[in-house]
Amino acid sequence: MKKLLLAAVLFISLATSAQTFTRHYDLVVTKSNSSNRITEVEPTNVTAIFSGNDKGDIIILNSTATELIAERYYKTGRIYEGTSKDGFKYRYIETRNEKQEKVIMQLFEMGVFRIHTSQATYEYQQADN
Numbered sequence: 556m557k558k559l560l561l562a563a564v565l566f567i568s569l570a571t572s573a574q575t576f577t578r579h580y581d582l583v584v585t586k587s588n589s590s591n592r593i594t595e596v597e598p599t600n601v602t603a604i605f606s607g608n609d610k611g612d613i614i615i616l617n618s619t620a621t622e623l624i625a626e627r628y629y630k631t632g633r634i635y636e637g638t639s640k641d642g643f644k645y646r647y648i649e650t651r652n653e654k655q656e657k658v659i660m661q662l663f664e665m666g667v668f669r670i671h672t673s674q675a676t677y678e679y680q681q682a683d684n
Contacts, residue, residue: 580679
């Protein structure tokens with residue numbers, strides 16, 4: 556219950572910032588870094604809150620049937636721009652999670668959102684893309 560209340564407060568406080576934006580994702584594909592195994596596309600219910608404040612924190616809300624899990628990622632560098640081999644433009648940023656592990660966030664103009672951790676890459680997609 557505390558996590559749900561905390562997530563709601565964070566969501567409301569960040570949503571009032573002029574530069575803050577959110578994205579909702581319905582699908583996820585996971586690629587293991589150790590085995591290079593890629594999962595099938597699976598349904599998910601994830602909302603990413605990109606903070607426009609000077610800290611630039613990113614909050615990932617993962618809603619399951621029984622709970623809402625909020626994970627905060629702390630910006631550790633500036634936002635970089637790039638283009639994939641396929642010609643898709645993206646922005647990426649280096650962050651640290653609450654365990655102080657390095658996590659790279661990558662947001663494509665076409666709507667795809669990737670989270671790169673030491674264990675895996677999670678690619679979140681919107682069902683209408």
